[in-house]
Amino acid sequence: MLSPPIRPRTGWIAALVVALATGLLAAVAPAGAGPDRRTAQEAQAPRPNVVVVLLDDMRADQLRFMPRTRALIGAHGTTYTRAMSPHPLCCPARASLVTGQYTQNHGVKSNFPPSGGFPALRRPGNTIGRWLARDGYRTGWIGKYLNEYRNEHGRQRGWHTWQPLVRNLYTYKDPVFYGDARPTPGYVTSILRRRTDRFLSARSKRPFFLVAGHVAPHGTLRGGRWVPPVAAAPYTNAYRKLRPSSFRKPSYAERAIDDLPRDLRVKKPSRRYLRGYARGSARALRSADDAVASVVRRLKRTGELANTYVVVTSDNGFLLGEHRIVDKDVLFDEALDVPLLVRGPGIPAGATDATPVTLVDLVASILDWTDVRPGRRIDGVPLDDTGGRDTILIQTGAQTRPTALMNGGWGYRGVTTARYLYARRAGHPHQGLLFDRARDPYQLRNRYGDRGYRAVQRELARRTAALGQCAGAAGCNRSFGAVPEPTADASTGSLVVEPALATFASRAAYPDPALTSAPVGDPSLVRTGRGTVLVATGTLVPRARWDKGRGWRWTRPALRRLPSWARAGGVWAADIARVGKGWRLYYSAPVAGLGKHGRCIGVAVAPSAYARFRPGGKRPLVCPPRAKTPDALDQVPGGTGLPKRGIIDPSLFVDDGRPHLLYKTDGIPSSIRLLPLNGRGTAPAKGTRSRELLRSDGVIENPVVLRYGDDYVLLTSEGDYSRCTYRETWRRSSSLTDWSGAVRHPLLSRRSTDGLCGPGGADVLETPDRTTLWFHGWVREGTTRPPKPPFWFGHRGPRARRVLYGAVLRMVDGEPVVGRWLG
Structure with a gap:
């Protein structure tokens, strides 16, 4: 089973962005909801x-x-x-x-x-x-x-x-x-x-x-x-x-x-x-x-x-x-x-x-x-945007002048997948290579022409023909789907199923957004007894609700007022969740002492997901000690090599009934940290402090944890959120507190989504009948069409705003796999 819904929020400044004009942000904000996105710094970084x-x-x-x-x-x-x-x-x-x-x-x-x-x-x-x-x-x-x-x-x-x-x-x-x-x-x-x-x-x-x-x-x-x-x-x-x-x-x-x-x-x-x-x-x-x-x-x-x-x-x-x-x-x-x-x-x-x-x-x-x-x-x-490509063209050339003249200069042409390596010798249709890495990792038995691998060989030959003539990124990087299994005619052995790829089914074009009536950045969604509630980045946390028969509609902002320790400004990346019998809203509010865009995390409470949330306490929940606020309940230790910036992207995860808060330390390098909370979800658990889970020389943000059996799956967003290359990734670990050996895998990118611009900031929503993934992406202002690279919000390309997308999320052998779109 997956854990209760866990939410990410988009971190802000990416590795190559140092500037975004504040006036442009206001231009794309929803009426009465403040800016749709977080403000950035004011001077453009030098080209790398x-x-x-x-x-x-x-x-x-x-x-x-x-x-x-x-x-x-x-x-x-x-x-x-x-x-x-x-x-x-x-x-x-x-x-x-x-x-x-x-x-x-x-x-x-x-x-x-x-x-x-x-x-x-x-x-x-x-x-x-x-x-x-x-x-x-x-x-x-x-x-x-x-x-x-x-x-x-x-x-x-x-x-x-x-x-x-x-x-x-x-x-x-x-x-x-x-x-x-x-x-x-x-x-x-x-x-x-x-x-x-x-x-x-x-x-x-x-x-x-x-x-x-x-x-x-x-x-x-x-x-x-x-x-x-x-x-x-x-x-x-x-x-x-x-x-x-x-x-x-x-x-x-x-x-x-x-x-x-x-x-x-x-x-x-x-x-x-x-x-x-x-x-x-x-x-x-x-x-x-x-x-x-x-x-x-x-x-x-x-x-x-x-x-x-x-x-x-x-x-x-x-x-x-x-x-x-x-x-x-x-x-x-x-x-x-x-x-x-x-x-x-x-x-x-x-x-x-x-x-x-x-x-x-x-x-x-x-x-x-x-x-x-x-x-x-x-x-x-x-390298970070290969999407759902499941087959790669491989080839060699002829070694001698006579064969070069006879066979167009080719030696062998074929493809490789996660499981198979296939190649056909040019000019010799009955000679070639076919290795099944699942049964034969050292490539000791050539299956080319093997009766039990006929369907496999036909499929790989078809892919070779398609990729052997490809030109351009779209034609040369494709997802062909599953390769047929060897039949009973093949020799016995322990078969390993080819890993499921985090790819969408083939489509002719990018999908339509699920919500476009106002900008949606950093979505967090939760299921209630009456429907679904969404909160996003903006003034006092913009909120929308979905009800059967009525669809999406915007309601009053979720936060009644800013806390006493905050200064005026937009609230970033809120996370709404039920803890015990009450509801909690975790948010990133602007504070003094951390620069123009510095923020700290607070918690607000309400009896219902539809009520106005009241900030709890007179101190931030998490904040660096240099902020000009009352001492936070949890402070990031000094001398950690992190920049003197704020704390953003709160995300609640409940593990065996115990709530934990994940969040991001802002700036570059950035890190993801974990803080155990008390049973009410309003303060650190007694005798605990936050600990670092991951660190990146670039931008890593929007932490979301899923539970799958005895393992944990961590979703994060990476890159520059204001560009089309922003993407969603995942890691898997057997420990909630140790991710040192976890390997990063792609989940969402421009390529895997057929052209969406900057898909990220993902959140997971679990209901009795299915699990879904919700995330934001950029569209051109007044349309539902994504801008094309080299788009850079506020610097290059058309006016744009972020909107909400949804898709079915399945777990296959412990790996998150994105399925069909939700419109």
Whole structure:
């Protein structure tokens, strides 16, 4: 069973918003209800910088050899544990990173002509560097670019600093950069680090975008053959006893390979060679780790760290003997999986995200962070807005000139889902790959052509045909629904059902709002014996009621007056709930001493949800000690590293009859805290204080807790509430007070809702027949149509206001799943 209804309220200022005009807020307020949204600060923040540290052939599990990166980027940002390179080879992957497109659209299918290398890139002057430079950014590319790029190809358009490697890339020593007549003496990673530092130290009023393309941990080319990577002097003797992680896998030096296509059947590799390769890679990565630390140190010295997105990733993964292969450009998980760490404004700190994302999505994210329009049709979606996508296109190119000419340059083309990996070999319709990760996590048994998997294979082939021709975000990021189950003809084994995806059923357009007669921000809903009551952000808490046969209608504001400790202003994010035999209204009221928008939480009481609530007591329920109010019943401890701001977003949760109050500490970083309450819900429980549950370097707000069996599900809103990228997420934990290991998952976003702008501030309403989810989103003033990005309320785009949306909410295997719309 779910717990009694628990409510969230939208927190206010997002990572990239520093200004919203107060007059604009009044312009969109409902008559007699005050502003529909909370006021924001008055000066616009500077545009963010972006630094991408791009590694070469780094496996996802090799992140352990970069301790400084994990400490400086991972601990202060988000690690994406299911990031992948959809075309796992150097040049096609890098082409995707400069275009934001899949291979069929940018044209680079391999590392060498006729179907690959830099000459195959379509419109080479139309890349992300040019798009950002055109929009006022100082841009730079330092290090490895696309394979086969030479001096004769000329300086590429849009890059103010253009220093790609053109010779001696894989010797690790004395590289030659574009335009240089002679090599630059030294170890390549150290040289790239110094050049990167010079770029970051340059004085300029413009924001910057930089890609540092490292060679590590790619193999070394010596005498026409590949040998282990070369280490820098400090690390030549490191990891002398390291064993490759592949040695511990059942897929290492796989015995039975007759079920694989002929071109994937190779001889077993030398264990000695693999040990040397793994150790060389680890040593090379330590130098790259130093380069990442140097980036962070330089940004800190220049004062730009807080306003810079730092990304660490690789162009593809690498197999170290799995399935006997020592290579990339094959469609096994070890080649597809790449590390991806991101820190920056609004990125949750110390978080892990298991959402499947790709390098193509990274480009869409950079454009989203910088608010820049692309010069191409982008195939990816932002990392935090993948919505209900359940299938990702994967592919490789032909390895030889004859096959490139015969098969259009393709090697394998297929798709991956949470459960299956499928690919068909180009020109060989009876050869391909089909792995069932639920039964076979190490991909030891190829099910391609298996009679029991015929329906599965047909469905995945259909998806490959659809995505293989896709262009643009809408066509390349789709939810196809469930894959058929294997039949009884398949060999027995323990099947794991593919996880339910938080996605809406397919629709042709965005849904209609449930309530539009007045603005609704930060909705909180509760069921009564007579109907449903809603409260929202505004003057004295605007209130509406829903009755069968009459629908929604606005009534008197819920709060009779502001408490004595508050100053004049709008009330934010109220939460209405029944506690015992009475009703409680938790709200965020403005106070003195915390800046223009500082607020503290109070509680008001009433005998009915329809009555006027009276503020209780002469002190706030929760407030920082620096506020100019009587001491609050609970105070956030000082010295916690949080900004000196207010307390907002109260949300009541009743666990086994004991009430708890969740709330948000405002500002950046932000946090979610939990306060046990007494049985009446009016004061802290005896002998208790609030404790921190989560903290984010960006904005995390609107906490709502659901109970499912022995577990808890926490809903939160994240991002800038005044933009279309605002979204709702969820986490699951077995403990109400420990969320340290909980993984964040998407629930609502612009993409998953077919175009709603800024869906968030969600609340859950439980009735005997169903559970529903209610949330707000932006619409253009006078219409029910959402504005389109780059909308930014009060700054860019049309006049707009927030309205109420509803949907059915189901719990499937402990995961919240959003169902049909409620109009």
